[in-house]
Amino acid sequence: MQDNSILHRIDFQETHSYLFSLLEKAQNIEDFCQCCYQLLSKYVKLDGFVIVNNYVNDVEKIKVIYRNSIEKDHTYLSNIYNLAKIHNQCINNNHLFLNFKDVNNQNNIDEYNEDNKDNINFLYIIPIDFKGKKIGSLLIDIESVKCSENQCHEIIKLLSKYLSIYLYQISMEEKEKSLEIEEQKLVKSKENQSKYLSHMNHELRTPISAIIGFAKMLQQQLYGELNPKQAQYVDAIHQSGKYLLDLVSDLLDISKIEARKEDLFIEKILITELCESCLALIKTKAEEQGLELKLKIDSDIQYCYVDQRRIKQVLLNLLSNAVKFTENGSITLEVKQDNNYLKFNIIDTGIGIKKESQAKLFQPFIQLTTHLHRQHRGTGLGLVISRELARLHGGDITLISEENEGSCFTLTLPLSN
Structure with missing residues:
Protein backbone atom coordinates (compact mmCIF):
# COMPACT_ATOMS: atom_id res chain seq x y z
CA MET A 1 0.00 0.00 0.00
CA GLN A 2 1.41 3.34 -1.04
CA ASP A 3 2.12 6.02 1.53
CA ASN A 4 -0.73 8.57 1.65
CA SER A 5 1.70 11.43 2.40
CA ILE A 6 3.60 10.66 -0.85
CA LEU A 7 0.33 10.56 -2.81
CA HIS A 8 -0.63 13.89 -1.27
CA ARG A 9 2.73 15.46 -2.12
CA ILE A 10 2.51 14.32 -5.76
CA ASP A 11 -1.01 15.73 -6.09
CA PHE A 12 0.05 18.98 -4.48
CA GLN A 13 3.10 19.41 -6.72
CA GLU A 14 1.09 18.61 -9.84
CA THR A 15 -1.55 21.10 -8.78
CA HIS A 16 1.14 23.75 -8.27
CA SER A 17 2.51 23.12 -11.77
CA TYR A 18 -0.94 23.11 -13.34
CA LEU A 19 -1.96 26.40 -11.73
CA PHE A 20 1.36 28.01 -12.57
CA SER A 21 0.96 27.08 -16.25
CA LEU A 22 -2.63 28.33 -16.10
CA LEU A 23 -1.37 31.84 -15.29
CA GLU A 24 0.09 31.96 -18.81
CA LYS A 25 -2.46 29.88 -20.72
CA ALA A 26 -5.78 31.25 -19.43
CA GLN A 27 -7.48 33.40 -22.06
CA ASN A 28 -9.43 35.50 -19.57
CA ILE A 29 -10.66 35.57 -16.00
CA GLU A 30 -13.68 33.40 -16.83
CA ASP A 31 -11.40 30.74 -18.30
CA PHE A 32 -9.03 30.82 -15.31
CA CYS A 33 -11.82 30.60 -12.72
CA GLN A 34 -13.55 27.80 -14.62
CA CYS A 35 -10.33 25.76 -14.59
CA CYS A 36 -9.99 26.40 -10.83
CA TYR A 37 -13.55 25.21 -10.31
CA GLN A 38 -12.93 22.03 -12.31
CA LEU A 39 -9.73 21.36 -10.39
CA LEU A 40 -11.44 21.76 -7.02
CA SER A 41 -14.27 19.48 -8.16
CA LYS A 42 -11.80 16.57 -8.08
CA TYR A 43 -11.52 16.94 -4.32
CA VAL A 44 -14.97 18.09 -3.20
CA LYS A 45 -18.55 17.99 -4.44
CA LEU A 46 -19.46 21.64 -4.96
CA ASP A 47 -22.84 23.27 -4.68
CA GLY A 48 -21.47 26.78 -5.13
CA PHE A 49 -18.16 28.33 -6.22
CA VAL A 50 -18.21 32.11 -6.08
CA ILE A 51 -15.49 34.75 -6.34
CA VAL A 52 -16.43 38.24 -5.24
CA ASN A 53 -14.71 41.58 -5.07
CA ASN A 54 -15.47 42.99 -1.63
CA TYR A 55 -14.51 46.52 -2.63
CA VAL A 56 -15.78 48.31 -5.73
CA ASN A 57 -14.28 51.79 -6.16
CA ASP A 58 -13.04 51.62 -2.54
CA VAL A 59 -16.62 51.09 -1.26
CA GLU A 60 -17.56 47.84 0.45
CA LYS A 61 -20.00 46.37 -2.02
CA ILE A 62 -20.52 42.94 -3.55
CA LYS A 63 -19.40 42.45 -7.12
CA VAL A 64 -19.44 38.92 -8.49
CA ILE A 65 -16.31 38.19 -10.49
CA TYR A 66 -17.20 34.54 -11.21
CA ARG A 67 -19.81 31.94 -10.24
CA ASN A 68 -20.14 28.39 -11.46
CA SER A 69 -23.93 28.06 -11.49
CA ILE A 70 -26.10 30.39 -13.53
CA GLU A 71 -29.21 29.20 -11.70
CA LYS A 72 -27.89 30.56 -8.39
CA ASP A 73 -29.75 33.84 -8.01
CA HIS A 74 -28.49 37.04 -6.42
CA THR A 75 -30.23 36.24 -3.13
CA TYR A 76 -28.06 33.14 -2.78
CA LEU A 77 -24.94 35.15 -3.54
CA SER A 78 -25.98 37.86 -1.09
CA ASN A 79 -26.57 35.27 1.61
CA ILE A 80 -23.06 33.89 1.19
CA TYR A 81 -21.58 37.36 1.11
CA ASN A 82 -23.49 38.44 4.23
CA LEU A 83 -22.11 35.39 6.03
CA ALA A 84 -18.66 36.55 5.05
CA LYS A 85 -19.38 40.02 6.41
CA ILE A 86 -20.74 38.65 9.70
CA HIS A 87 -17.59 36.60 10.17
CA ASN A 88 -15.24 39.36 9.03
CA GLN A 89 -12.24 37.68 10.61
CA CYS A 90 -11.99 35.70 7.37
CA ILE A 91 -11.58 38.94 5.45
CA ASN A 92 -9.15 40.64 7.78
CA ASN A 93 -7.14 37.65 8.95
CA ASN A 94 -6.88 34.18 7.50
CA HIS A 95 -9.87 32.03 6.55
CA LEU A 96 -13.19 30.80 7.87
CA PHE A 97 -14.69 27.31 7.64
CA LEU A 98 -18.33 26.95 8.72
CA ASN A 99 -19.91 23.52 9.19
CA PHE A 100 -23.67 24.05 9.28
CA LYS A 101 -24.27 20.39 10.17
CA ASP A 102 -22.16 20.66 13.32
CA VAL A 103 -24.34 21.66 16.29
CA ASN A 104 -21.18 22.78 18.15
CA ASN A 105 -20.68 25.45 15.48
CA GLN A 106 -24.20 26.80 15.87
CA ASN A 107 -23.06 29.75 17.98
CA ASN A 108 -21.07 31.07 15.02
CA ILE A 109 -24.20 31.28 12.84
CA ASP A 110 -26.96 32.20 15.27
CA GLU A 111 -27.08 35.64 13.69
CA TYR A 112 -28.21 34.08 10.43
CA ASN A 113 -31.67 32.46 10.27
CA GLU A 114 -32.62 29.19 8.56
CA ASP A 115 -34.07 30.89 5.48
CA ASN A 116 -30.85 32.75 4.82
CA LYS A 117 -28.73 29.61 5.18
CA ASP A 118 -30.34 28.43 1.94
CA ASN A 119 -29.48 24.76 2.55
CA ILE A 120 -25.73 25.41 2.82
CA ASN A 121 -23.88 22.40 4.28
CA PHE A 122 -20.28 23.59 4.48
CA LEU A 123 -19.10 27.08 3.68
CA TYR A 124 -15.45 27.86 3.15
CA ILE A 125 -14.54 31.57 2.96
CA ILE A 126 -10.98 32.66 2.26
CA PRO A 127 -9.65 36.13 1.40
CA ILE A 128 -7.90 36.73 -1.90
CA ASP A 129 -5.08 39.19 -1.37
CA PHE A 130 -1.78 40.08 -3.00
CA LYS A 131 1.13 41.60 -1.08
CA GLY A 132 -1.19 42.54 1.75
CA LYS A 133 -3.76 44.24 -0.50
CA LYS A 134 -7.27 42.80 -0.35
CA ILE A 135 -8.62 41.88 -3.79
CA GLY A 136 -11.69 39.81 -2.98
CA SER A 137 -12.99 36.63 -1.38
CA LEU A 138 -13.37 33.03 -2.50
CA LEU A 139 -16.68 31.61 -1.21
CA ILE A 140 -17.16 27.85 -1.60
CA ASP A 141 -20.43 26.09 -0.77
CA ILE A 142 -19.44 22.43 -0.28
CA GLU A 143 -22.00 19.63 -0.39
CA SER A 144 -19.53 16.88 0.51
CA VAL A 145 -15.77 16.25 0.69
CA LYS A 146 -13.99 13.58 -1.38
CA CYS A 147 -10.65 13.90 0.40
CA SER A 148 -9.29 14.52 3.87
CA GLU A 149 -10.12 17.82 5.53
CA ASN A 150 -6.43 18.84 5.54
CA GLN A 151 -6.16 18.18 1.80
CA CYS A 152 -9.31 20.16 1.23
CA HIS A 153 -7.96 23.12 3.19
CA GLU A 154 -4.58 23.00 1.41
CA ILE A 155 -6.05 22.88 -2.09
CA ILE A 156 -8.44 25.74 -1.38
CA LYS A 157 -5.66 27.89 0.07
CA LEU A 158 -3.51 27.08 -2.96
CA LEU A 159 -6.34 28.11 -5.28
CA SER A 160 -6.70 31.35 -3.35
CA LYS A 161 -2.99 32.06 -3.79
CA TYR A 162 -3.05 31.61 -7.57
CA LEU A 163 -6.36 33.43 -7.89
CA SER A 164 -4.81 36.40 -6.11
CA ILE A 165 -1.86 36.41 -8.54
CA TYR A 166 -4.09 36.16 -11.61
CA LEU A 167 -6.58 38.78 -10.40
CA TYR A 168 -3.71 41.11 -9.55
CA GLN A 169 -2.26 40.61 -13.04
CA ILE A 170 -5.64 41.36 -14.57
CA SER A 171 -6.08 44.50 -12.46
CA MET A 172 -2.60 45.72 -13.43
CA GLU A 173 -3.31 45.08 -17.12
CA GLU A 174 -6.58 46.98 -16.85
CA LYS A 175 -4.80 49.87 -15.14
CA GLU A 176 -2.11 49.89 -17.84
CA LYS A 177 -4.77 49.95 -20.57
CA SER A 178 -6.60 52.72 -18.76
CA LEU A 179 -3.37 54.71 -18.40
CA GLU A 180 -2.58 54.19 -22.09
CA ILE A 181 -6.03 55.46 -23.05
CA GLU A 182 -5.68 58.47 -20.74
CA ALA A 259 2.93 68.55 -27.08
CA ARG A 260 6.46 67.38 -28.01
CA LYS A 261 6.16 69.32 -31.26
CA GLU A 262 9.33 71.31 -30.71
CA ASP A 263 12.01 70.17 -33.15
CA LEU A 264 15.63 70.88 -32.29
CA PHE A 265 18.17 71.66 -35.00
CA ILE A 266 21.42 70.53 -33.43
CA GLU A 267 24.60 71.98 -34.84
CA LYS A 268 28.21 72.51 -33.80
CA ILE A 269 28.49 75.95 -32.18
CA LEU A 270 31.53 77.92 -31.09
CA ILE A 271 30.92 78.61 -27.38
CA THR A 272 32.78 81.92 -27.30
CA GLU A 273 30.64 83.36 -30.11
CA LEU A 274 27.43 82.11 -28.47
CA CYS A 275 28.28 83.71 -25.13
CA GLU A 276 29.58 86.99 -26.55
CA SER A 277 26.48 87.46 -28.72
CA CYS A 278 24.21 86.94 -25.68
CA LEU A 279 26.18 89.42 -23.54
CA ALA A 280 26.12 91.99 -26.36
CA LEU A 281 22.30 91.98 -26.29
CA ILE A 282 22.10 92.85 -22.59
CA LYS A 283 25.15 95.15 -22.51
CA THR A 284 23.26 98.43 -22.96
CA LYS A 285 20.76 97.69 -20.21
CA ALA A 286 23.51 96.48 -17.85
CA GLU A 287 25.59 99.65 -18.44
CA GLU A 288 22.55 101.83 -17.75
CA GLN A 289 22.33 100.19 -14.32
CA GLY A 290 26.08 100.43 -13.73
CA LEU A 291 26.56 96.64 -13.76
CA GLU A 292 29.82 94.98 -14.77
CA LEU A 293 29.55 92.06 -17.24
CA LYS A 294 32.13 89.27 -17.02
CA LEU A 295 32.75 86.28 -19.28
CA LYS A 296 34.83 83.30 -18.11
CA ILE A 297 35.26 80.23 -20.33
CA ASP A 298 37.61 77.36 -19.54
CA SER A 299 40.47 77.41 -22.05
CA ASP A 300 39.96 73.78 -23.13
CA ILE A 301 36.28 74.31 -24.06
CA GLN A 302 35.58 75.33 -27.64
CA TYR A 303 32.41 73.80 -29.08
CA CYS A 304 28.99 72.54 -28.04
CA TYR A 305 26.26 70.72 -29.98
CA VAL A 306 22.97 72.54 -29.51
CA ASP A 307 20.04 74.22 -31.22
CA GLN A 308 21.66 77.65 -31.37
CA ARG A 309 18.43 79.66 -31.50
CA ARG A 310 16.88 77.85 -28.53
CA ILE A 311 19.97 77.83 -26.30
CA LYS A 312 20.54 81.49 -27.07
CA GLN A 313 16.92 82.06 -25.97
CA VAL A 314 17.63 80.23 -22.69
CA LEU A 315 20.85 82.12 -21.96
CA LEU A 316 19.23 85.47 -22.79
CA ASN A 317 16.35 84.72 -20.44
CA LEU A 318 18.72 83.90 -17.58
CA LEU A 319 20.98 86.88 -18.28
CA SER A 320 18.04 89.30 -18.67
CA ASN A 321 16.61 88.13 -15.35
CA ALA A 322 20.01 88.68 -13.73
CA VAL A 323 20.08 92.27 -15.04
CA LYS A 324 16.51 92.93 -13.88
CA PHE A 325 17.09 91.74 -10.34
CA THR A 326 20.60 93.09 -9.73
CA GLU A 327 20.74 96.69 -8.57
CA ASN A 328 24.51 96.94 -8.32
CA GLY A 329 27.62 94.82 -8.67
CA SER A 330 28.25 92.38 -11.51
CA ILE A 331 26.88 89.60 -13.67
CA THR A 332 29.18 86.76 -14.69
CA LEU A 333 28.65 84.19 -17.45
CA GLU A 334 30.93 81.28 -16.63
CA VAL A 335 31.34 78.13 -18.75
CA LYS A 336 32.95 74.99 -17.32
CA GLN A 337 33.22 71.35 -18.19
CA ASP A 338 32.00 68.79 -15.66
CA ASN A 339 32.77 65.27 -16.94
CA ASN A 340 30.54 64.81 -20.01
CA TYR A 341 28.53 67.98 -19.43
CA LEU A 342 28.95 71.71 -19.97
CA LYS A 343 27.80 74.06 -17.24
CA PHE A 344 26.80 77.64 -18.09
CA ASN A 345 26.71 79.49 -14.75
CA ILE A 346 24.93 82.85 -14.68
CA ILE A 347 26.10 84.45 -11.43
CA ASP A 348 24.73 87.76 -10.16
CA THR A 349 25.15 89.93 -7.06
CA GLY A 350 21.45 90.72 -6.91
CA ILE A 351 18.66 90.40 -4.37
CA GLY A 352 18.80 86.60 -4.16
CA ILE A 353 15.82 84.31 -3.62
CA LYS A 354 14.40 82.82 -0.44
CA LYS A 355 14.73 79.03 -0.27
CA GLU A 356 10.96 78.56 0.13
CA SER A 357 10.39 80.58 -3.06
CA GLN A 358 12.95 78.85 -5.28
CA ALA A 359 10.78 75.88 -6.32
CA LYS A 360 7.96 78.23 -7.35
CA LEU A 361 10.18 79.91 -9.94
CA PHE A 362 9.87 76.98 -12.31
CA GLN A 363 6.05 76.87 -12.15
CA PRO A 364 3.99 78.52 -14.93
CA PHE A 365 2.75 82.09 -14.37
CA ILE A 366 4.47 82.39 -10.97
CA GLN A 367 6.12 85.68 -10.09
CA LEU A 368 7.74 86.61 -6.77
CA THR A 369 6.62 89.64 -4.78
CA THR A 370 9.79 91.66 -4.16
CA HIS A 371 9.91 95.34 -5.09
CA LEU A 372 12.08 94.54 -8.14
CA HIS A 373 9.68 91.83 -9.33
CA ARG A 374 6.84 94.33 -9.16
CA GLN A 375 8.88 96.78 -11.26
CA HIS A 376 9.63 94.21 -13.98
CA ARG A 377 6.41 92.60 -15.09
CA GLY A 378 6.79 89.40 -17.12
CA THR A 379 4.71 86.50 -18.38
CA GLY A 380 5.91 84.09 -15.69
CA LEU A 381 6.77 81.54 -18.39
CA GLY A 382 10.39 82.40 -19.19
CA LEU A 383 12.05 80.03 -16.71
CA VAL A 384 9.51 77.27 -17.39
CA ILE A 385 10.25 77.41 -21.11
CA SER A 386 14.00 77.67 -20.52
CA ARG A 387 14.07 74.57 -18.30
CA GLU A 388 11.97 72.57 -20.78
CA LEU A 389 14.26 73.58 -23.65
CA ALA A 390 17.28 72.54 -21.57
CA ARG A 391 15.66 69.16 -20.85
CA LEU A 392 14.86 68.66 -24.54
CA HIS A 393 18.63 68.93 -25.05
CA GLY A 394 19.21 66.29 -22.36
CA GLY A 395 20.19 68.89 -19.77
CA ASP A 396 18.55 70.95 -17.03
CA ILE A 397 18.51 74.29 -15.20
CA THR A 398 19.25 74.45 -11.48
CA LEU A 399 19.47 77.26 -8.96
CA ILE A 400 21.64 78.11 -5.96
CA SER A 401 20.68 81.29 -4.13
CA GLU A 402 20.66 83.05 -0.78
CA GLU A 403 18.46 86.00 0.01
CA ASN A 404 20.41 89.27 -0.34
CA GLU A 405 23.50 87.27 -1.44
CA GLY A 406 22.84 86.88 -5.17
CA SER A 407 21.98 83.87 -7.32
CA CYS A 408 23.59 81.33 -9.60
CA PHE A 409 21.45 79.77 -12.32
CA THR A 410 23.19 76.84 -14.00
CA LEU A 411 22.33 75.60 -17.48
CA THR A 412 23.69 72.05 -17.86
CA LEU A 413 24.02 70.55 -21.35
CA PRO A 414 25.60 67.34 -22.71
CA LEU A 415 29.09 67.97 -24.03
CA SER A 416 28.61 65.95 -27.21
CA ASN A 417 25.71 65.51 -29.60
Missing part, protein backbone atom coordinates in the same frame (compact mmCIF):
# COMPACT_ATOMS: atom_id res chain seq x y z
CA GLU A 183 -2.20 59.16 -22.11
CA GLN A 184 -3.50 59.02 -25.68
CA LYS A 185 -6.30 61.42 -24.73
CA LEU A 186 -3.77 63.74 -23.09
CA VAL A 187 -1.48 63.67 -26.13
CA LYS A 188 -4.43 64.36 -28.40
CA SER A 189 -5.58 67.18 -26.13
CA LYS A 190 -2.10 68.74 -26.12
CA GLU A 191 -1.90 68.41 -29.91
CA ASN A 192 -5.24 70.18 -30.26
CA GLN A 193 -4.10 72.80 -27.78
CA SER A 194 -0.88 73.31 -29.72
CA LYS A 195 -2.79 73.66 -33.01
CA TYR A 196 -5.24 76.10 -31.45
CA LEU A 197 -2.52 78.22 -29.87
CA SER A 198 -0.52 78.15 -33.09
CA HIS A 199 -3.56 79.39 -34.97
CA MET A 200 -4.32 82.02 -32.33
CA ASN A 201 -0.66 83.06 -32.32
CA HIS A 202 -0.86 84.03 -35.99
CA GLU A 203 -4.28 85.65 -35.52
CA LEU A 204 -3.10 87.76 -32.57
CA ARG A 205 0.38 88.66 -33.74
CA THR A 206 -0.77 90.86 -36.63
CA PRO A 207 -3.07 93.21 -34.66
CA ILE A 208 -0.73 93.33 -31.64
CA SER A 209 2.25 94.13 -33.89
CA ALA A 210 0.18 96.87 -35.52
CA ILE A 211 -0.65 98.37 -32.11
CA ILE A 212 3.03 98.31 -31.12
CA GLY A 213 4.02 99.88 -34.46
CA PHE A 214 1.49 102.71 -34.24
CA ALA A 215 2.41 103.35 -30.60
CA LYS A 216 6.08 103.55 -31.60
CA MET A 217 5.24 106.09 -34.33
CA LEU A 218 3.31 108.19 -31.81
CA GLN A 219 6.25 108.01 -29.39
CA GLN A 220 8.49 109.38 -32.13
CA GLN A 221 5.95 112.22 -32.58
CA LEU A 222 6.01 111.86 -36.36
CA TYR A 223 2.50 113.30 -36.64
CA GLY A 224 2.78 116.10 -34.11
CA GLU A 225 3.87 116.73 -30.58
CA LEU A 226 2.30 114.98 -27.59
CA ASN A 227 1.61 116.61 -24.28
CA PRO A 228 3.01 114.86 -21.17
CA LYS A 229 -0.25 113.03 -20.41
CA GLN A 230 -0.60 111.77 -24.00
CA ALA A 231 3.04 110.63 -24.01
CA GLN A 232 2.42 108.73 -20.77
CA TYR A 233 -0.60 106.91 -22.25
CA VAL A 234 1.25 106.08 -25.48
CA ASP A 235 4.14 104.62 -23.48
CA ALA A 236 1.65 102.45 -21.56
CA ILE A 237 0.10 101.26 -24.84
CA HIS A 238 3.54 100.40 -26.24
CA GLN A 239 4.63 98.51 -23.11
CA SER A 240 1.34 96.60 -22.86
CA GLY A 241 1.54 95.67 -26.53
CA LYS A 242 5.06 94.28 -26.11
CA TYR A 243 3.93 92.36 -23.01
CA LEU A 244 1.01 90.80 -24.92
CA LEU A 245 3.29 89.87 -27.84
CA ASP A 246 5.76 88.22 -25.45
CA LEU A 247 2.91 86.34 -23.75
CA VAL A 248 1.55 85.06 -27.07
CA SER A 249 5.03 83.88 -28.09
CA ASP A 250 5.63 82.19 -24.72
CA LEU A 251 2.26 80.42 -24.78
CA LEU A 252 3.03 79.06 -28.23
CA ASP A 253 6.47 77.91 -27.10
CA ILE A 254 5.19 76.13 -23.99
CA SER A 255 2.34 74.45 -25.88
CA LYS A 256 4.70 73.15 -28.57
CA ILE A 257 7.12 71.82 -25.95
CA GLU A 258 4.37 70.12 -23.92
